[in-house]
Amino acid sequence: MSVPLMTIPDEAPPPARATAVSARGLRKTYGTGDTAVHALDGVDVAVDRGAFTAIMGPSGSGKSTLMHCLAGLDTPSAGQVWLGDTELTRLGDDQLTRLRRQRIGFVFQAFNLLPALDARANITLPMQLAGTRPDRVWLDDVLARLGLSDRLRHRPHELSGGQQQRVAIARALLPRPDVVFADEPTGNLDSRAGAEVLGLLRSTVREMGQTVVMVTHDPAAAAYADRVVLLADGRPAGEIQAPTAASVIDALHQLGD
Amino acid sequence: MRTVLLANLRVHAARLVATVLAVVLAVGFVVATLVLNETSRATALASAGAPYLPAAAVVTSLDGAPVGVGALLADIPSVGAVAPSWQTVLPIEVPERAGVRTLLVGSVAEAPELRWEQLAAGSLPDEPGEIAVDRRSGAALGDVLTVLVPAPVDRTGGGSGEPTESSATVTGIVEFAGSPYAGLFGQAVVTPAQAQAWGAQEPSELRVAARPGVSPDTVLADVSAALSDRPVSVLSGAQQARSAADDLTRGHLQLTAVLLVFATVAVLVAGLVIANTFAVLLAQRTRELALLRALGATGAQVRRSVLGEALLTGLVASALGTGAGIGLAAAVAALSGGAEATIPLVGLSVPPWAVGAGLLVGTLVTLLAAAVPARVATRTSPLAAARPMDAAPLRSRPGAARVVLGLTLLLPGLGLLWIGADRAQVLVAVGGGVLAFLGVVLLAQLVIPVLVAGAGRLASRIGGIPAQLAAGNASRAPRRTAATALALLVGVTLTAAMVVGAATTRESSTAAIAAAYPIDVVVTQGSDPLPRSLAGELDAVTGVGASAPVSVAELVGPDGQPVQVFGIEPGAGGRAVRSEASFRLPEPGRAVLPPWLATAYGVASGDAVSFTTGGRALDAVVTIGDDDQSEVLVTADQLTATAPDAAPAAVWLRVADDADASATVERITQASGTAAPGSAVTGMLAQRAQLDGLLNGLLLVVTGLLAIAVLIALIGVGNTLALSVVERRQENGLLRALGLTRGQLRLVLAWEAALISGVAGVLGVAMGIGYGLTGVNSVLGGVGDVVPVIPWLQLVAIVVVATGAGLLASVLPARRAARTSPVAAIAG
Ligand SMILES: Nc1ncnc2c1ncn2[C@@H]1O[C@H](COP(=O)(O)OP(=O)(O)OP(=O)(O)O)[C@@H](O)[C@H]1O
Numbered sequence A: 001m002s003v004p005l006m007t008i009p010d011e012a013p014p015p016a017r018a019t020a021v022s023a024r025g026l027r028k029t030y031g032t033g034d035t036a037v038h039a040l041d042g043v044d045v046a047v048d049r050g051a052f053t054a055i056m057g058p059s060g061s062g063k064s065t066l067m068h069c070l071a072g073l074d075t076p077s078a079g080q081v082w083l084g085d086t087e088l089t090r091l092g093d094d095q096l097t098r099l100r101r102q103r104i105g106f107v108f109q110a111f112n113l114l115p116a117l118d119a120r121a122n123i124t125l126p127m128q129l130a131g132t133r134p135d136r137v138w139l140d141d142v143l144a145r146l147g148l149s150d151r152l153r154h155r156p157h158e159l160s161g162g163q164q165q166r167v168a169i170a171r172a173l174l175p176r177p178d179v180v181f182a183d184e185p186t187g188n189l190d191s192r193a194g195a196e197v198l199g200l201l202r203s204t205v206r207e208m209g210q211t212v213v214m215v216t217h218d219p220a221a222a223a224y225a226d227r228v229v230l231l232a233d234g235r236p237a238g239e240i241q242a243p244t245a246a247s248v249i250d251a252l253h254q255l256g257d
Numbered sequence B: 001m002r003t004v005l006l007a008n009l010r011v012h013a014a015r016l017v018a019t020v021l022a023v024v025l026a027v028g029f030v031v032a033t034l035v036l037n038e039t040s041r042a043t044a045l046a047s048a049g050a051p052y053l054p055a056a057a058v059v060t061s062l063d064g065a066p067v068g069v070g071a072l073l074a075d076i077p078s079v080g081a082v083a084p085s086w087q088t089v090l091p092i093e094v095p096e097r098a099g100v101r102t103l104l105v106g107s108v109a110e111a112p113e114l115r116w117e118q119l120a121a122g123s124l125p126d127e128p129g130e131i132a133v134d135r136r137s138g139a140a141l142g143d144v145l146t147v148l149v150p151a152p153v154d155r156t157g158g159g160s161g162e163p164t165e166s167s168a169t170v171t172g173i174v175e176f177a178g179s180p181y182a183g184l185f186g187q188a189v190v191t192p193a194q195a196q197a198w199g200a201q202e203p204s205e206l207r208v209a210a211r212p213g214v215s216p217d218t219v220l221a222d223v224s225a226a227l228s229d230r231p232v233s234v235l236s237g238a239q240q241a242r243s244a245a246d247d248l249t250r251g252h253l254q255l256t257a258v259l260l261v262f263a264t265v266a267v268l269v270a271g272l273v274i275a276n277t278f279a280v281l282l283a284q285r286t287r288e289l290a291l292l293r294a295l296g297a298t299g300a301q302v303r304r305s306v307l308g309e310a311l312l313t314g315l316v317a318s319a320l321g322t323g324a325g326i327g328l329a330a331a332v333a334a335l336s337g338g339a340e341a342t343i344p345l346v347g348l349s350v351p352p353w354a355v356g357a358g359l360l361v362g363t364l365v366t367l368l369a370a371a372v373p374a375r376v377a378t379r380t381s382p383l384a385a386a387r388p389m390d391a392a393p394l395r396s397r398p399g400a401a402r403v404v405l406g407l408t409l410l411l412p413g414l415g416l417l418w419i420g421a422d423r424a425q426v427l428v429a430v431g432g433g434v435l436a437f438l439g440v441v442l443l444a445q446l447v448i449p450v451l452v453a454g455a456g457r458l459a460s461r462i463g464g465i466p467a468q469l470a471a472g473n474a475s476r477a478p479r480r481t482a483a484t485a486l487a488l489l490v491g492v493t494l495t496a497a498m499v500v501g502a503a504t505t506r507e508s509s510t511a512a513i514a515a516a517y518p519i520d521v522v523v524t525q526g527s528d529p530l531p532r533s534l535a536g537e538l539d540a541v542t543g544v545g546a547s548a549p550v551s552v553a554e555l556v557g558p559d560g561q562p563v564q565v566f567g568i569e570p571g572a573g574g575r576a577v578r579s580e581a582s583f584r585l586p587e588p589g590r591a592v593l594p595p596w597l598a599t600a601y602g603v604a605s606g607d608a609v610s611f612t613t614g615g616r617a618l619d620a621v622v623t624i625g626d627d628d629q630s631e632v633l634v635t636a637d638q639l640t641a642t643a644p645d646a647a648p649a650a651v652w653l654r655v656a657d658d659a660d661a662s663a664t665v666e667r668i669t670q671a672s673g674t675a676a677p678g679s680a681v682t683g684m685l686a687q688r689a690q691l692d693g694l695l696n697g698l699l700l701v702v703t704g705l706l707a708i709a710v711l712i713a714l715i716g717v718g719n720t721l722a723l724s725v726v727e728r729r730q731e732n733g734l735l736r737a738l739g740l741t742r743g744q745l746r747l748v749l750a751w752e753a754a755l756i757s758g759v760a761g762v763l764g765v766a767m768g769i770g771y772g773l774t775g776v777n778s779v780l781g782g783v784g785d786v787v788p789v790i791p792w793l794q795l796v797a798i799v800v801v802a803t804g805a806g807l808l809a810s811v812l813p814a815r816r817a818a819r820t821s822p823v824a825a826i827a828g
């Protein structure tokens, strides 16, 4: 699946094999002059393959911007981003689009699904866009794991918020992407539905070896991850291995000071 | 709320462009029609009414008999002068121009105050022997014309004798442009005495002038009183002028009525587009309006704000449209100034009421069209402000009531259409057509999304995922899709109906006109026999398509009386005659007899008849000719076999369809005048050409103007797409994030446009064929045979153009959609 699309970059050595996504010297500036906002101000980060990584930080610290740049949704003002061996920052819009189809999965906080399509059509949409057919066995496996087998004909407004997020996860997993990115996937859910979604994300990492990167506000959610990357004012602000809710709250507290 | 209203207008000005354009086009159409109508009316009054405007009173015979009361009127004290109008038609020879031409000769008033003729050069005739002619006559100032005055015909019909030659000197050139009699033949005026000497008919019309200082009303009253017991009508000069102008413009009034029907349609389509625009505009602003409500604005305030926006937009657009309409009318008037026009338009009359009507119609339509969406917007609950943007889309299905009502309109409508077409009842057909169309409009919400979805399934075979997404988009908002398609549907239906109707009318009336005027031009002998070579020489004249010589011999009929028998070669005759539907040509061994002669001989069709001369007999089987045929016709071979001395009597000519009628007649006159001096050129070409031209012009104008309705509809398509891009920003962004390329996103929009306009195009053409055929049947069915013609090529072109234009309409919205960044979309 992960065929190198580009030659080895010359500015910097390619990232190590065990890294799924990495960024070096990432900057993103909105506006110019006095009103310029440095959403990202020199971020180096590496996400391990087969791990569940959470990105945390105060509101406005650049979490979403970082995720968008890592996922090829947005282009940074400076710096480099690799997905495996592929340097995203060198790709054109159409190449990025095709790469997103095949190698990246997304779960957003809201508006994840096309209202016109039923659950099944939403799940297979990226594959359809790529002109490929889903692997039936894999599809059934994913649907069974997410408990969606009897909901396939329903359209988004006929599903609960938790069910909608599960559909979005199924869609993200189906093409067996290199990385699944999730931006506050539980932000709109109550704690029970949220816990269910987070459990599912963790089990895809544990059982399928999927790489997942999740942006969140919630220390309890971050506790599901293997590692937490902290961000403050667009800069890396440390990380926590094997986080618990308590250690995350503690770290965030220190950032606030 | 005014601040909100103005801020909205500023921010959303770009989105109102579609509304403004639709109103401008529709209002422009209405105003141009009204202004052109008024202008042609004014022009007609100035030309056809010109003779009557100087008169205080006009006396017209009610039964066509002469009004011999000139002397009586002259004795009335208030009357200043009386001008009888003498008229006759005379063959005239112009020096240095071969051939005899026919001139319509009238009399000029003796009293200067009753003269109205406009001189281009020279002066009006003052005494016998003088004549003023128009340019068409071909004569120049100072020419001496030879006039062939026919011998007087007495009432018993037995008149005979050679025509006498008279002459007249051209003293003036007159302008008769716009005269109802301006046709292929020239016109001239002479003094009343000269007109009488040339055998003009007793006048059936007198123009009366007031004595100086006397009011025209007094004269009118005096003349009316003096003539109260006679079979005449007495009108004031102004009244008579108006009635003459009305006679002239009657055809144009029908055209105006037709144009106004289409103008109504244009307004209707504009209304649909406007309602659509406002509905989507307000749907987008649901949250904004809800916020206003939550902050304390009343429903009425919100409604007033929306309607105020519509009112301002409508007013501005109507003013623009009125200006555009006047400009359009001026352009048409300038273009139609050619001398060949029946009514060359002079100047431009812009009646204030036309301007008022334009402003009113445009503003009202905009207001009415915006009223429904405004009412819906008022119902916005303040809660909507708090609802997330991706609220479940309403998949509103048309209610059962709508379907039932639609069917109750459609089915009887179709029945009435059928009856109207079958019995040639225009009003029944129109009523049925309106009912059926209303039915279609109601059912459109049900039918069109289904059709679009079906077309989308077909399209996704070729177009893949973009086509599939497009079909989904189109059928997801059935109401909006239907409204968009409906506007286009109306335009395409009418255009297709017009194209089918025009082709059918053209085919049917060409046949009817050909039957009514079978022979274009007939060259007949004068005092000398025609040379045998004449037919060949005329055949070589540019513009002549076919010729057939006719020979004649005097034989003795079965009743013992001499009778002229004409011979024609059937092959040549068949080529020269346009239609044999009401003109029988003889087959070998047959004799075509005029019906009255067959009665006189006591023979019927299929009987034997025999004509004799010098001991030889011409035996033939009777064919009864048409009522209009007045001669015995046999084949040329049979005639010469019996009467070897049969002489050329006439040549029938058929003018090529693409030839200029009047130039060809001129050339024929020249050629026959040179080859056979004294021969006369007559025929029905002028009438045929005039009818043909009228029909062509009418069809061209109506079809061209219909394009405006389609144009408005296409603006609607572009508008819908543009708004759907804004509306689906998030959705498009999600698709981009999930892997839809920019090109594919553009394709989605293109497919959406193609699907909607293609379905509207096909459906419209299908309905148009039905409407066109039933329409023509209901109008012409009573007059003659209708030959249905379906011009497939043009109809396919309509679908292609509609779809292509729809695609074009998608270009700008698609570019905008492609610029959507996936991030911006997710951010909401
Ligand atoms: N399109 C934009 N234009 C200008 N500034 C922007 C834009 N997007 C983000 N920013 C700014 O960049 C900074 C980082 O934004 P970002 O959305 O990444 O923060 P975040 O950490 O995701 O915050 P939150 O937790 O509230 O979602 C903020 O200061 C924000 O105002």
Ligand SMILES: [Mg+2]
Residues within 6 Å of the ligand: A063, A064, A065
């Ligand atoms: Mg964020």
